[in-house]
Structure formats: C-alpha cells, structure tokens
Amino acid sequence: MTAPSLPETAHPPLTDQMRALGQGARAAAAVLAVAPADQRDQGLVAAGGAIRARAQEILDANAQDIAAAAARGLAKPLVERLTLTPDRVAAMARGLDDIAAFPDPLGTVLAEWQRPNGLKIQRVRVPLGVIGVIYESRPNVTADAGGLCLKSGNAVILRGGSECFQSNRAIAAALAAGLDAAGLPAAAIQLVPTTDRAAVGVMLGMDDLIDVIVPRGGRSLIERVSADSRIPVIRHLDGLCHVYVDGDADREKAVAVTVNAKMRRTSICGAAETLLVDRRVEASHLPVLVRALIDAGCEVRGDAASCAADPRVVPAGEDDWATEYLDAIISVRVVDGVDDAIAHIARYGSHHTDSIVTEAPAAADRFLARVDSAIVLWNASTQFADGGEFGMGAEIGISTGKLHARGPVGADQLTSYKYVVRGTGQVRP
Amino acid sequence: MTAPSLPETAHPPLTDQMRALGQGARAAAAVLAVAPADQRDQGLVAAGGAIRARAQEILDANAQDIAAAAARGLAKPLVERLTLTPDRVAAMARGLDDIAAFPDPLGTVLAEWQRPNGLKIQRVRVPLGVIGVIYESRPNVTADAGGLCLKSGNAVILRGGSECFQSNRAIAAALAAGLDAAGLPAAAIQLVPTTDRAAVGVMLGMDDLIDVIVPRGGRSLIERVSADSRIPVIRHLDGLCHVYVDGDADREKAVAVTVNAKMRRTSICGAAETLLVDRRVEASHLPVLVRALIDAGCEVRGDAASCAADPRVVPAGEDDWATEYLDAIISVRVVDGVDDAIAHIARYGSHHTDSIVTEAPAAADRFLARVDSAIVLWNASTQFADGGEFGMGAEIGISTGKLHARGPVGADQLTSYKYVVRGTGQVRP
Numbered sequence: 085m086t087a088p089s090l091p092e093t094a095h096p097p098l099t100d101q102m103r104a105l106g107q108g109a110r111a112a113a114a115v116l117a118v119a120p121a122d123q124r125d126q127g128l129v130a131a132g133g134a135i136r137a138r139a140q141e142i143l144d145a146n147a148q149d150i151a152a153a154a155a156r157g158l159a160k161p162l163v164e165r166l167t168l169t170p171d172r173v174a175a176m177a178r179g180l181d182d183i184a185a186f187p188d189p190l191g192t193v194l195a196e197w198q199r200p201n202g203l204k205i206q207r208v209r210v211p212l213g214v215i216g217v218i219y220e221s222r223p224n225v226t227a228d229a230g231g232l233c234l235k236s237g238n239a240v241i242l243r244g245g246s247e248c249f250q251s252n253r254a255i256a257a258a259l260a261a262g263l264d265a266a267g268l269p270a271a272a273i274q275l276v277p278t279t280d281r282a283a284v285g286v287m288l289g290m291d292d293l294i295d296v297i298v299p300r301g302g303r304s305l306i307e308r309v310s311a312d313s314r315i316p317v318i319r320h321l322d323g324l325c326h327v328y329v330d331g332d333a334d335r336e337k338a339v340a341v342t343v344n345a346k347m348r349r350t351s352i353c354g355a356a357e358t359l360l361v362d363r364r365v366e367a368s369h370l371p372v373l374v375r376a377l378i379d380a381g382c383e384v385r386g387d388a389a390s391c392a393a394d395p396r397v398v399p400a401g402e403d404d405w406a407t408e409y410l411d412a413i414i415s416v417r418v419v420d421g422v423d424d425a426i427a428h429i430a431r432y433g434s435h436h437t438d439s440i441v442t443e444a445p446a447a448a449d450r451f452l453a454r455v456d457s458a459i460v461l462w463n464a465s466t467q468f469a470d471g472g473e474f475g476m477g478a479e480i481g482i483s484t485g486k487l488h489a490r491g492p493v494g495a496d497q498l499t500s501y502k503y504v505v506r507g508t509g510q511v512r513p
Numbered sequence: 514m515t516a517p518s519l520p521e522t523a524h525p526p527l528t529d530q531m532r533a534l535g536q537g538a539r540a541a542a543a544v545l546a547v548a549p550a551d552q553r554d555q556g557l558v559a560a561g562g563a564i565r566a567r568a569q570e571i572l573d574a575n576a577q578d579i580a581a582a583a584a585r586g587l588a589k590p591l592v593e594r595l596t597l598t599p600d601r602v603a604a605m606a607r608g609l610d611d612i613a614a615f616p617d618p619l620g621t622v623l624a625e626w627q628r629p630n631g632l633k634i635q636r637v638r639v640p641l642g643v644i645g646v647i648y649e650s651r652p653n654v655t656a657d658a659g660g661l662c663l664k665s666g667n668a669v670i671l672r673g674g675s676e677c678f679q680s681n682r683a684i685a686a687a688l689a690a691g692l693d694a695a696g697l698p699a700a701a702i703q704l705v706p707t708t709d710r711a712a713v714g715v716m717l718g719m720d721d722l723i724d725v726i727v728p729r730g731g732r733s734l735i736e737r738v739s740a741d742s743r744i745p746v747i748r749h750l751d752g753l754c755h756v757y758v759d760g761d762a763d764r765e766k767a768v769a770v771t772v773n774a775k776m777r778r779t780s781i782c783g784a785a786e787t788l789l790v791d792r793r794v795e796a797s798h799l800p801v802l803v804r805a806l807i808d809a810g811c812e813v814r815g816d817a818a819s820c821a822a823d824p825r826v827v828p829a830g831e832d833d834w835a836t837e838y839l840d841a842i843i844s845v846r847v848v849d850g851v852d853d854a855i856a857h858i859a860r861y862g863s864h865h866t867d868s869i870v871t872e873a874p875a876a877a878d879r880f881l882a883r884v885d886s887a888i889v890l891w892n893a894s895t896q897f898a899d900g901g902e903f904g905m906g907a908e909i910g911i912s913t914g915k916l917h918a919r920g921p922v923g924a925d926q927l928t929s930y931k932y933v934v935r936g937t938g939q940v941r942p
Contacts, residue, residue: 118883296916473941
C-alpha cells in the first residue's frame, strides 16, 4: 500500500469515543432491521418536519460556518457549496418526504424455491447494518444520507467536513428529533461529534462495527478513504463519459444529445468529456457538432480531423483523452466506426456512463453490449446518469465498481440479503 | 494496517509476467462477456472431456506433488487433501458437466421500467470481468473455479498452492484444451505459472486488471489476502454455527438435527460448534442431547447446567463460545429463551449459519428475522449450508460478508449488472 495515509494516530479517548459511536450504531441497527416500514417512514416525515421547524437554527448554524470559512479564506466555490438558503433547507425537508414515500426496500423475497428434500429456501432482502458516510462541503448530504440509510433500515455514522460542522450538527439534531418522534433509537443516525481528522482513520479501522463506507467528495478524499479502509467501500472515482456519434446518427439528435451531455451542467460526474465521431459523418456532422459546442460556450480540443473542421478547435494532446474536465471543455476525436469507439472507451473511459447516437439498431446493440460501463445509453444524454432521473428516488452516489452496487446507489442498493430456510427436521445425508 | 503482509517485493520480470497475465485476462474477459451461452457451455463440456481423456497425466502429475510433499515432510492430512484418485478426477469432470447444464446467468433482465420522458431502462446481468482465485491444497478447485468463472463469463487467474503445482498445471492444461475446442481464448482460464510467493502480492495490487479476489483456504490465507488486497475480496472467515433448541422443540428432531449439524462432517464451515438449549427444556431435552452427542463420539464442553446433565461433560471456558473447533467437539449452554439465544449468537457468532429447532412458529420467526447470518434455518441441520444443497450448482465458496454476495457463491453471484437505457434523443432539462 503506497497511497497517502490519513492520520491514524488517534489518542485513546478519541478511539474510545469513536468505538462507542460504532457500538451504539450496531445496537441501533439491530432495532432498525426489525422496525416496521411505517415506523421508519414516520421517522423520515418527522425529521423533515423538524428541519422545517428549525430552519432558522439551521441557517444560523450555517452562517457560523460561512463566517469561519471566510475568515480562513476558503475559495469562493467551496463557500458557495456549503451555503444554505431557505430554499435549500426546504429542499432537504422535501427530500426526506420523498424518501418516505418510496417503497420499502426491506423484507422483499428476492427468490424462493423448494428442494426435493422439502426444505423451503427464501432469499430475503435485509439491511447492510451500519454504514459510514464520509463527505465534504455540502451539508444537505447529512439529511440525504441519513434519510436513505434510515429508509433502508441501516444505522449510519456521518462524518462531514469540518467546514460545515455547525450546519451538520443543526441538521443532525433535526434528524434526531424525527427519530425520537417515531420511537426509534437516537443512535440510528449519528454525526461524529469532533472535527479531529484522526477520527476518520479510527472509523476506517472499525471493521467489526461498520459494514460499508461510502465516501462522497473529491477524488483525493475517495482515494484516501479507499486506500486506508479496512471496510468495503462503495464509491465512484471518475466520470469520464463519452458520446459516440455513429455513422448512422441523426444529426439533430446528435447535436442535441452532445450539447446537453456536455453543457447542461459541466461539474457533475455524468457530464460528457469526450465526443467520438464516426469517420463516415466527418463531413456532414462533425463541423455542426463542433460549432454547436463552441456556440454553447465550450472549449473544443480535437484531433487533426476536428481541428480541420473548425479553426477555433485547439489541438488535443494524449492527456486530453484521459481527462475529466468537469468544466466547459470537451475533447473530440474521429474514429472508424462503432468498434473503434468501443476500443477508445475501453482504453480511456472510467466505466461510468457512455452514450451512442445512431439510428442503426445493430450498432446500438453492439455498443450497449460491449461498452463495460455502469450505464450505457442509446440516443440519450449522459446527464441522465442520476438516481432521481432513473426513478430510484434519492441516491447516495453512483458506483463505478462492479461489486455489490453499480450505477446509482439508492435505498435498494443499501441492502443485502439472507437465506431463510424452513424445514421439518431435515438432516443432511 | 497492522495485519501481517505478504511479500510484495517482486522483481520486475515477475511483475511484468503477472501484469501480462492480467492483460491477457482482461482481453479474454471482453470476448467472454459477449460469447453466447452455447459456446461457454461447449467449452465446459470439452474441458470435462479433456480431464477424462488426460486422467492418467493428471494422476501422474499429482504423484509428483505427493512425492515432493512427502519429501518435505508435509503433514498427513495435508497430503490427503492434495491427493487425487481416479474417482476424484472423474468427479472433477462431472462437476464441469454439471456447471454446463446449469442455466446461463448472463443477459438476464433483472428489472426494466420506462420513465415518463420515454427512456426505457433495463438492469441487465453481466460478468464481473476478471476474477483472481487464490487457494491452497485441493487441486479440484482448479477445475471448479475455472468452470464457474467460464460459466459466468468471467476470465480467471488461478493461483494454487505450490504443494499441488504439478497437479494444477495438468488440470489447467485440460481446461485450456476445452477452451480451444470451443474457440474461446486460452487466457480465459490462466494458472499463475510460478510458485514464487511474491506473485500473490503482485496479483493483489493489480486493481486495474482484476475485479475481485476470491481466497479459498485456511483462515490465515484469507486474512493475509484481505489485509493486502487493493482489490475487493469475496470471502468467508469463520463458520461458528449454532443450533438453538427452543423450549417448544420436538425432542427427536432436536437430537437428529443437532447430531447431524455437529457430526456429519466436523471439518466443514457449516458444522455446528455450539448448542444452545432453552432452560424450559433443561430437564427433558438437555441430557438426551448431550448423551446423543457423546454417543456419536463428540466431546462436550458445557456450562454448569450441561455439566450437571451428564458427568462426561467437560466445563467450558469463555473461549469455548468463540471457538470454531472444526473437530468432534461442541460447546453447550443453557439460555433463557429465544432472545437470549439471539443475544448469544450476536455476541459470539460469525454470521455464517444458525438453526432453531422449535414447533412454535412465533419463536422461529423471531429467530429467523433477528439472527444476522447469511443462512438461518428452522428445523434443519446447519450442514445444509452449501451451494449444492441449495440447488445452486457448484459454489466457489460461502460469503460471510454482506456486500455483493452473501451465503453460497455460485455462478449467479459471480456477476454484476449494467443499466441499458434506450431513448429517442432525450436530453435532460
């Protein structure tokens, strides 16, 4: 392990404090696992109500965080990220109501069958247990992650960024009021009550008390957490998403999908970073695509063919194909058909989300089957890579891993299963 | 990370050699992912045929391993483990036929729905990609793991124990012949061609080329692999399984289930290690249970009540409740009803397999819901904890983790899914 390490040298009182949180969470998880859906939903609705009732306290706490951030000279986009408004507080409360209205993920019988010896076997959905969420900057994660974990019957330990510690405390207090109103244990949703960075290291070593870690934030946070965790991690690293405009693409659709995929919001993981264009439509589609992107305010970095298509295109370097800009920049390359596009994506992609624009079903099928990404789209924008857009309700993130959960991680993905076997005294021969 | 480390200081040629294996596997995985089920099944059947045709070569190779083991003074049970017989070779071939006959796990549409904007979303089962299997002693794992991975469309890198290197090579050669006969890439199933221990360290760092690691062997192997791997691990550590005889248990059933759970085979992870007896049947059931176990050749270590029930019971120490004997020894304790049994299992259990014997459905439901184990049984022996007994065909192991796969890991569990989204030019508002 050569990755940079989080500080792990915690003083004993901190270790004890963190382990006490974990033991509380473990006990709460046992209660949540058998709490009826009604009770969990009641807790969510009550938590939403408490957030509305305490909106001013939450905004006041947030003002303290903003003042502290300003005093420390935090960069403007980071201050913007942590800033709450009455609208954002209302949206948090509404999010909890939405999660409550979503179907119960627990108890579902995923499969059942009977064996020749009479044993009846069911695979039944159960919570994961205790989830640790480590995040930065956005205080709404406190409500969203807390709500999703409660919905899915999991206890959660929330470790937010120190820059929004007061905001997170105020939101967590509202969630606690919701739990209390529903008769659920307070330890179902716990916020780490210290900004000591060593607490993260302790948390990542508590593999007897936490079942899964979900990091949310920048790449460096996610990499550090993944490198140091003794607990399985659900994560996404990069969203280096592609749009491939096939030789049989409708030009209007290609332009609409490409511009939306790149420019609707450039800072999200589902934003397109590279446009691949089939050589067959180099003359007919490429100049129009490039012009539309530039007109929308996008910098275009292209291969020789793309540079030839428009004088405003900047030559792309090898690094550009591997860069997630998260900005109004796109790399553009001409490829030799769908197989060449698939090969480019296999080499440079991040297994997140990739789209083909074509009217040819055979090319679409080939692309959808062979591109090894969590989400593959045909004639649709990569910006649909979102649990809400998928109709899954809130999401705790998008997984680019293949184990356990892939793509949007909602309440269903925060569950495991157990086998329940009913017999009449069977013994194994 | 304080766990003991595997040697990681590989010389550059070894690193290159291992990475070349990984790159070959990655390329083969792309082919397997779109290879039709017929072709994969044809490869399995041909591999089984090749094992039969080469039975003598395999036995000769095994004889070399046995001679080397004897020369090194390997303990008798270990020599027994690595020894092949004509029957065992035939069983390997039959296992491949069985896997071929099993339904194709790939391509299944796990869920599909349409969004109000017209997008059609499918969740489709796909292979994981490249699986690394690290195992000890039993050469049949080469055929079983290779076969399961091929069935599930995954490429596999097999790293067997040095003590059966020649046997594994001979079996892998037969598998390669099967792949060749079916027109599948040889790199779909690769055996690490060196006994250099540093190869394992290199393998565990190849997180760009291997998607999941499955260790099979003793606890120390699994712990070392888990501690050192940068790749997600599917594993089981302990099988500390319990039988709880409830106050409403039928005595005959209780005796039959308990003796079978403990004594049918004592060395498997589904063997019971602790018997819990409800105080309500201390007088009626406990002496009979203890006598039946002792008569079957089992050493009984008990609490005061159990010692009082039979003079041959040895007093149990605190360690006994936490010990997986994997031998003809059982710990026995009287508890105060189902909740006390659940609490004991939560404290000492390993989340593997636990059984309740009772005629009272309410007690059974409580136990089945609240015991947090991969497999919970009612009136049946814990020795049913097995993919074959579940009707899942062959298994690569039993997972005690909650992420991704829990319980028996068969072909279905060696898959992931992707979201396939079909549109008509949709862009996100």
